[in-house]
Amino acid sequence: MSACSSRVRLLIVACFISTFANGGDYGDLRELIRYSSKTHFSTPYYEKRAEWLERRAALREKILVAAGLWPLEERPPVQARRFERSVKGRYAVEKVQIESLPGFLVGGNLYLPLNRQGPRPAVLVAHGHWKHGRLHDAQDYSVPALCANLAARGFVVFAWDMVGYNDNRQLPHDFGGSPEEQAWAFTPLGLQLWNSIRALDFLEQIPEVDPRRIGMTGTSGGGTQTYLLAAVDERIRAAAPAGMVSSIFQGDDACEMAPGLRTGTSNVEITAMIAPRPLLLVAATGDWTRNTMNEELPSIRSIYALYGQSRGVSATLINAGHNCNRESREAIYSFFRRTLGRRSDDRSVPEAKDLPLPTHAELLIGCEYEQREKSKEVFAAWKQMSAARTARMGVNALSGRLATVLGIRWPERVSALPMGDRFLLSRQDSGERVPAVWLNPPGEKTTSVTLDIVPEGLRCEYCRAAAHESGASGDARLLVEVFHSSRPPVRSYDLERLTFHRSEDAERAQDILTAAAYAARFAGGAPIRLSCSGNARAWCLLAAAAAPSSVQFNFGESLLSLKEDELYRTLAVPGLQWAGGIHALRASAAAHLPIPESEAMVTGGSPLQ
Numbered sequence: 001m002s003a004c005s006s007r008v009r010l011l012i013v014a015c016f017i018s019t020f021a022n023g024g025d026y027g028d029l030r031e032l033i034r035y036s037s038k039t040h041f042s043t044p045y046y047e048k049r050a051e052w053l054e055r056r057a058a059l060r061e062k063i064l065v066a067a068g069l070w071p072l073e074e075r076p077p078v079q080a081r082r083f084e085r086s087v088k089g090r091y092a093v094e095k096v097q098i099e100s101l102p103g104f105l106v107g108g109n110l111y112l113p114l115n116r117q118g119p120r121p122a123v124l125v126a127h128g129h130w131k132h133g134r135l136h137d138a139q140d141y142s143v144p145a146l147c148a149n150l151a152a153r154g155f156v157v158f159a160w161d162m163v164g165y166n167d168n169r170q171l172p173h174d175f176g177g178s179p180e181e182q183a184w185a186f187t188p189l190g191l192q193l194w195n196s197i198r199a200l201d202f203l204e205q206i207p208e209v210d211p212r213r214i215g216m217t218g219t220s221g222g223g224t225q226t227y228l229l230a231a232v233d234e235r236i237r238a239a240a241p242a243g244m245v246s247s248i249f250q251g252d253d254a255c256e257m258a259p260g261l262r263t264g265t266s267n268v269e270i271t272a273m274i275a276p277r278p279l280l281l282v283a284a285t286g287d288w289t290r291n292t293m294n295e296e297l298p299s300i301r302s303i304y305a306l307y308g309q310s311r312g313v314s315a316t317l318i319n320a321g322h323n324c325n326r327e328s329r330e331a332i333y334s335f336f337r338r339t340l341g342r343r344s345d346d347r348s349v350p351e352a353k354d355l356p357l358p359t360h361a362e363l364l365i366g367c368e369y370e371q372r373e374k375s376k377e378v379f380a381a382w383k384q385m386s387a388a389r390t391a392r393m394g395v396n397a398l399s400g401r402l403a404t405v406l407g408i409r410w411p412e413r414v415s416a417l418p419m420g421d422r423f424l425l426s427r428q429d430s431g432e433r434v435p436a437v438w439l440n441p442p443g444e445k446t447t448s449v450t451l452d453i454v455p456e457g458l459r460c461e462y463c464r465a466a467a468h469e470s471g472a473s474g475d476a477r478l479l480v481e482v483f484h485s486s487r488p489p490v491r492s493y494d495l496e497r498l499t500f501h502r503s504e505d506a507e508r509a510q511d512i513l514t515a516a517a518y519a520a521r522f523a524g525g526a527p528i529r530l531s532c533s534g535n536a537r538a539w540c541l542l543a544a545a546a547a548p549s550s551v552q553f554n555f556g557e558s559l560l561s562l563k564e565d566e567l568y569r570t571l572a573v574p575g576l577q578w579a580g581g582i583h584a585l586r587a588s589a590a591a592h593l594p595i596p597e598s599e600a601m602v603t604g605g606s607p608l609q
Helices: 005-022 051-065 141-154 179-183 188-205 221-232 267-272 297-303 326-339 375-391 395-406 461-473 495-500 504-522 536-546 566-568 581-590
Strands: 079-088 091-101 104-113 120-126 158-159 209-219 236-242 279-283 312-316 414-419 422-427 432-439 448-453 475-480 528-534 552-557
Touching: 051 188, 051 221, 051 267, 051 375, 079 267, 091 158, 091 188, 091 375, 104 141, 104 188, 104 375, 120 141, 120 188, 120 221, 141 158, 141 326, 179 528, 188 209, 188 221, 188 461, 209 221, 209 326, 221 236, 221 267, 221 279, 221 375, 267 297, 279 297, 279 326, 297 312, 312 326, 395 504, 395 536, 395 581, 414 504, 422 475, 432 461, 432 504, 448 461, 448 504, 461 475, 504 528, 504 536, 528 536, 536 552, 536 566, 536 581, 566 581
Parallel strands: 120 158, 120 209, 209 236, 236 279, 279 312, 448 475, 448 528, 528 552
Antiparallel strands: 079 091, 091 104, 104 158, 414 422, 422 432, 432 475
């Protein structure tokens, strides 16, 4: 768990007390803990680098899955247009359009040092949520001053628009709220991370840039883009996220959240993925990074120590509000001079006082025709890219991606807490409480184990009748009440909640895997049989499809014959269509059958067979 560990331990104790005191109140932590962008998170401590590397790989997949970009494949060169060059003393600035998706043009500016020979180090600059975006020039925040000063000191700099800003108005900034967009993981965070990847591709391919020396910086929402791109793409050789790496605030804009992005993690752990590459945390006393020197920096430094690079991460704390002011910018100049400019000294680099900055007219592209609303066209291009990626994936890869979309896994250990004639199942240290009861207890003559998964949960009477009929055959039957089983499908889309918590249907699928892992100890190596009815058929299909390849199930044809409209009427799982939809679910689930589908046990419906 990444939340404050002492708080979680106290809640677990309280849950056990509540369990025994209130009978039907099972003390499930999922009912008690509500993480949000303002939760105070702590970063787990890792003793060994191998342990961290395994965690890092899982986090990278989590980020890319949440962004709708997994697996990240090789890409063709970026189609880009450079034009209208303006010379501004020691540097020049050009207008740039890159095509990140077919027909989707991202506007930006390329700042180039003059009178410098050979390929130069480069810096990507992602702007934050200030009114004028990459054009914003004020005392507390100036993208043009940052870019111009870096260029004057020999860096090639590329600044581009967030979605919905300046020359990137083909989509609104807060798109992604429709049910179809949710199903296809089409979110501002995912599209902006993709734009950042393509911006990096663009820098890497132009002759003025040394691709071995590319860094990135950004403030506020631009800081989020910085640590996310640097976390998933090691071509970023040095990173300086400003005003965003915090344990007490995770970012609450639509472009900083996505379903599944921060389940079990936080910005600080994600930023630590940049290790051992050089990292500068730019913080301020007047915003949510005020604790950096005592909290975030030591946490991240413990990860760098695993590489023997404790000094690879540093921080500067500016006595100001939320900003990228002159003092913050000067810390960034010094950092990149040392890390990308390969200067061995730590001298401060003051900002040039007489450096001319470009005007809005010299920065803006302003082509009204190309910037008209094109939401449908861009969404169609996203779906086409996603579907093509899915078509190239094998069944095991599809199943693994689905498990990451859901945020579920096969438990290594399941505990059972007795409660009279029933008991509560829980994964180790998870805090989940899954009520279950043996209808036919396992014994010496047990030949199979069946899980009964039904919307009625433990109140299911026809399950008991079915168990009575099958008892003589040596079939042990476990009736399980999965998370909120009797509730109707939840259709509300709470982006912040889904960023930190699994969906209800994912919780149900996890409970099925938890129960299956427990039941497997009584099955003698035989496949677990899934007997599911009503809405539970869709939950069982999810669980079977997301299970590891080594796990075998027996289940009825009714799961594989589940119709697409019934699936989406029953389930509310963001990203499910992006993950392959009904076809990927069927293929992944069928791969777990130990015998041909036509010979599989036919169960399902109500009452159970």
